[in-house]
Amino acid sequence: MKPELKRAYNSGKLILFAGAGLSRNLGLPEWHELIAHLAKELGYDPQIFNSYGNHLSLAEYYKQVKGSLGPLRSWMDREWHRPDIDVRSSEIHTLITQGDFSRIYTTNYDRWLEVAHDAHNVPYSKVANAADLVSLTEEKRHIIKLHGDFDDDTSIVLDESSYFERLYFDSPLDIKLTHDVMGNSVLFIGYSISDFNIRLLFYRLTKMWGRTGLATARPKSYLFTNRNNPVAQEVLGQWGIEMIVSEEDDPRKALKDFLTELIDR
Structure with missing residues (x-):
């Protein structure tokens, strides 16, 4: 020390x-799991979608397509606070x-x-x-x-x-x-x-x-x-x-x- x-x-x-x-x-989800969810929501193959940018630009694209980050934030809140986590x-x-x-x-x-x-x-x-x-x-x-x-x-x-x-x-x-x-x-x-x-x-x-x-x-x-x-x-x-x-x-x-x-x- x-x-x-x-x-x-x-x-x-x-x-x-x-x-x-x-x-x-x-045991909370990592960024690659978040990107995979974004891809699924937008109808992309996760591996291909991941090649289009970093998590910031991909989240920006999601916001533009969906109109807000609200649905994504709700999903993250559920996944990040699962009831099995103590x-x-x-x-x-x-x-x-x-x-x-x-x-x-x-x-x-x-x-x-x-x-x-x-x-x-x-x-x-x-x-x-x-x-x-x-x-x-x-x-x-x-x-x-x-x-x-x-x-x-x-x-x-x-x-x-x-x-x-x-x-x-x-x-x-x-x-x-x-x-x-x-x-x-x-x-x-x-x-x-x-x-x-x-x-x-x-x-x-x-x-x-x-x-x-x-x-x-x-x-x-x-x-x-x-x-x-x-x-x-x-x-x-x-x-x-x-x-x-x-x-x-x-x-x-x-x-x-x-x-x-x-x-x-």
């Missing part, structure tokens, strides 16, 4: 950023609820982080849009749904247009994010190192810190993975993100062991 990371956690200065890998731990069986979700994180940001649409907190009686405030910011207090943990929430169709970032809008980083949630990460370390779990949004965010923050002349005061951030990538390690390093690479082959066990060591005082 990195001593600086442990100190940031123990002092309450560590923000958790949870990605799709956290949801896969529960979040209490997820040691990783349990560890997160037990951890001392005042802020948890996520780009996941599903509700399993919130359900896990409910199951373990940990109070929190969910933030999915600007209206949610009004009633925030410091007494409860903040769970910020940066790419939207299934409870609000308009908040979902899934198609190309909505994704491009997010790249401006000028929404109220983005302002909160910038404020939070400027004074805290960030720990990314369940993320692909190729996630463009995250890379762009830290690129911009690096430029922002550079303009202050106080770049050396910037808190370090971390990305946990069990897949070594020296190219990503170098690129992310210049943006203030240090990769922590586990030697454990099983990603679920690797993350469980890491979180156990992190939150153990």
Whole structure:
């Protein structure tokens, strides 16, 4: 365990950023299954449809043909929240609820982080849009749904247009994010190192810190993975993100062991 990371956690200065890998731990559908559903709905062979673009452009096409993402969002909500899923069986979700994180940001649409907190009686405030910011207090943990929430169709970032809008980083949630990460370390779990949004965010923050002349005061951030990538390690390093690479082959066990060591005082 990195001593600086442990100190940031123990002092309450560590923000958790949870990605799709956290949801896969529960057996939720992956992107290729979503694309296959899009293809079926639109009358295409999934393999052929997948060759026409990435998931953003294909979702954009679906929205144009169907008139909205409403039917797709409804299907995703059902598939992502199947009644056979028991979040209490997820040691990783349990560890997160037990951890001392005042802020948890996520780009996941599903509700399993919130359900896990409910199951373990940990109070929190969910933030999915600007209206949610009004009633925030410091007494409860903040769970910020940066790419939207299934409870609000308009908040979902899934198609190309909505994704491009997010790249401006000028929404109220983005302002909160910038404020939070400027004074805290960030720990990314369940993320692909190729996630463009995250890379762009830290690129911009690096430029922002550079303009202050106080770049050396910037808190370090971390990305946990069990897949070594020296190219990503170098690129992310210049943006203030240090990769922590586990030697454990099983990603679920690797993350469980890491979180156990992190939150153990």
